[in-house]
Amino acid sequence: MSGEGVGMRFGEVVATSAQVGATRSRTTKTSLVADALRRAGAGEARLVASYLAGELPQRRTGVGWRSLTSLPEPADTSTVTVADVDTAITEIAALTGAGSGARRATAVAALFGRLTASEQAFLRGLLTGEVRQGALDGVLQAAVAEAADVPVAAVRRAVMLAGSTTAIAEAALGGGVEALAEIGLVVGRPLRPMLAGSAPDVAAAMTQTGDGAPVALERKLDGIRLQAHVFTGEAQVGESGVEVPEGGPSPDGDAGMPGRRSVRLFTRSLEDITDRLPEVVDLLAALPVRSAVLDAEAIALRPDGRPHPFQVTGARTASRTDPAALAATTPVTTFAFDLLHLDGEDLLDVPAGHRFARLAALLPEEALVPRLVTADPEEGAAFFDAQIAAGHEGAVVKNLDASYAAGRRGAGWVKVKPRHTLDLVVLAVEWGGGRRRGTLSNIHLGARDPEASGGFVMLGKTFKGMTDEMLQWQTRRFLELETHREGHVVHVRPEQVVEIAFDGLQRSTRYPGGLALRFARVLRYRDDKTAGQADTIETVRALAG
Numbered sequence: 291m292s293g294e295g296v297g298m299r300f301g302e303v304v305a306t307s308a309q310v311g312a313t314r315s316r317t318t319k320t321s322l323v324a325d326a327l328r329r330a331g332a333g334e335a336r337l338v339a340s341y342l343a344g345e346l347p348q349r350r351t352g353v354g355w356r357s358l359t360s361l362p363e364p365a366d367t368s369t370v371t372v373a374d375v376d377t378a379i380t381e382i383a384a385l386t387g388a389g390s391g392a393r394r395a396t397a398v399a400a401l402f403g404r405l406t407a408s409e410q411a412f413l414r415g416l417l418t419g420e421v422r423q424g425a426l427d428g429v430l431q432a433a434v435a436e437a438a439d440v441p442v443a444a445v446r447r448a449v450m451l452a453g454s455t456t457a458i459a460e461a462a463l464g465g466g467v468e469a470l471a472e473i474g475l476v477v478g479r480p481l482r483p484m485l486a487g488s489a490p491d492v493a494a495a496m497t498q499t500g501d502g503a504p505v506a507l508e509r510k511l512d513g514i515r516l517q518a519h520v521f522t523g524e525a526q527v528g529e530s531g532v533e534v535p536e537g538g539p540s541p542d543g544d545a546g547m548p549g550r551r552s553v554r555l556f557t558r559s560l561e562d563i564t565d566r567l568p569e570v571v572d573l574l575a576a577l578p579v580r581s582a583v584l585d586a587e588a589i590a591l592r593p594d595g596r597p598h599p600f601q602v603t604g605a606r607t608a609s610r611t612d613p614a615a616l617a618a619t620t621p622v623t624t625f626a627f628d629l630l631h632l633d634g635e636d637l638l639d640v641p642a643g644h645r646f647a648r649l650a651a652l653l654p655e656e657a658l659v660p661r662l663v664t665a666d667p668e669e670g671a672a673f674f675d676a677q678i679a680a681g682h683e684g685a686v687v688k689n690l691d692a693s694y695a696a697g698r699r700g701a702g703w704v705k706v707k708p709r710h711t712l713d714l715v716v717l718a719v720e721w722g723g724g725r726r727r728g729t730l731s732n733i734h735l736g737a738r739d740p741e742a743s744g745g746f747v748m749l750g751k752t753f754k755g756m757t758d759e760m761l762q763w764q765t766r767r768f769l770e771l772e773t774h775r776e777g778h779v780v781h782v783r784p785e786q787v788v789e790i791a792f793d794g795l796q797r798s799t800r801y802p803g804g805l806a807l808r809f810a811r812v813l814r815y816r817d818d819k820t821a822g823q824a825d826t827i828e829t830v831r832a833l834a835g
Contacts, residue, residue, distance in 0.1 A: 301368030344421030481591030513589030
């Protein structure tokens with residue numbers, strides 16, 4: 291590791307993080323982060339942006355929370371720069387082979403021994419993924435724009451194409467709008483996926499997206515989002531760690547008889563899972579293209595065509611063990627629904643209807659997501675009902691004139707899902723972090739179960755759907771019901787009923803009831819109901835089917 295170098299001190303980042311966490315004002319958060327980026331300059335902007343976003347550029351370091359339970363005494367003064375920390379973490383992440391565990395422990399101790407107490411706490415949070423001070427991506431994008439004095443729209447566009455805000459920070463501060471404009475779609479490098487807003491029903495979704503004009507309704511699948519990149523030519527590993535075609539897609543050959551094809555599959559979080567899905571790779575490698583970028587969903591289906599529970603698809607796409615064997619026993623089916631690039635032409639700004647038509651001409655019908663184009667709300671509702679009857683999540687309604695607004699939710703895509711609700715009982719609450727520090731936030735949810743110890747069985751946790759007023763109220767309420775504490779968890783008497791909305795249920799070995807809520811969020815607290823009137827575990831099991 292280098293000695294005390296010239297550059298931004300790590301302590302300045304830590305101080306900024308503390309200031310960001312201490313305010314609820316988005317404007318103030320943005321200004322604080324922007325000031326830190328300006329002081330860092332173009333050369334260190336990417337590192338500082340990463341740290342303030344709670345991320346390490348190295349992603350995997352081999353350092354777990356157990357190895358951070360016993361740290362050396364902190365230094366009295368701040369001397370370490372962000373470059374020093376980055377160099378040390380890079381060296382630690384590179385340690386492999388026999389004896390690497392001991393060498394890693396020694397290197398970790400040496401690094402932490404140079405840090406002050408606040409710096410140690412912050413770096414521990416970075417290594418364990420627990421830095422949550424409120425510098426979320428929206429704040430970070432606005433801060434980059436402010437620091438570089440460029441329009442936020444230019445930052446968003448560059449982030450969409452580069453895949454992350456931290457990746458474009460150096461370009462923004464070093465070259466401004468011109469440098470950001472040079473960031474384009476690269477086949478083989480993942481870009482951020484477009485996201486859907488929500489509506490309570492199909493009629494509302496069609497109004498939002500079409501306002502009376504025809505819209506596309508698509509089956510909403512409960513699978514794994516895939517961004518597929520297909521190209522010809524040799525691949526190389528780029529700076530981001532993903533393979534990209536050397537020199538871009540090969541222009542050799544024609545679309546009917548391209549050269550050797552490479553395929554890369556990325557998840558919604560831009561993780562490369564190509565090697566885990568050989569059947570998807572085989573499908574896409576056979577396409578008559580020189581280069582293409584497709585948006586798709588992969589899902590495990592039963593022999594009758596109905597979807598397996600999400601855990602089956604999730605387990606399949608998460609497994610790295612013998613993918614070929616898993617493809618034979620638990621295959622996933624690919625459903626493509628958008629086309630972002632084809633044979634050298636970027637289609638992001640082309641109207642969705644044209645993108646869909648070109649996609650339909652490229653793939654066999656069975657590899658396309660079922661879609662209906664209509665302006666009739668009754669036809670739309672019937673389509674939605676048919677998807678639910680077939681075991682799927684619902685529908686996504688899309689504006690046929692919309693461009694591909696990657697990385698953002700907007701009116702161009704709107705999802706509709708049936709909403710389930712349960713009246714459950716709060717069993718415990720966790721103290722919040724970041725902007726929720728000082729309030730009781732994450733609530734533990736239980737259903738009535740006469741056979742369970744205490745009369746309730748836990749189904750999961752949630753902190754979603756809570757307003758600031760609700761947080762203040764529930765903090766007072768649950769401190770009144772407190773029975774004891776375990777670390778940051780406050781256990782309470784099971785008296786308060788809460789109405790919870792959720793998207794579905796999944797099998798779970800984590801909770802004793804064998805089930806867990808998916809995407810649970812608070813609708814309201816039910817002071818009109820007693821704990822004895824809450825829903826039972828039998829009701830929950832009946833919903834699970």
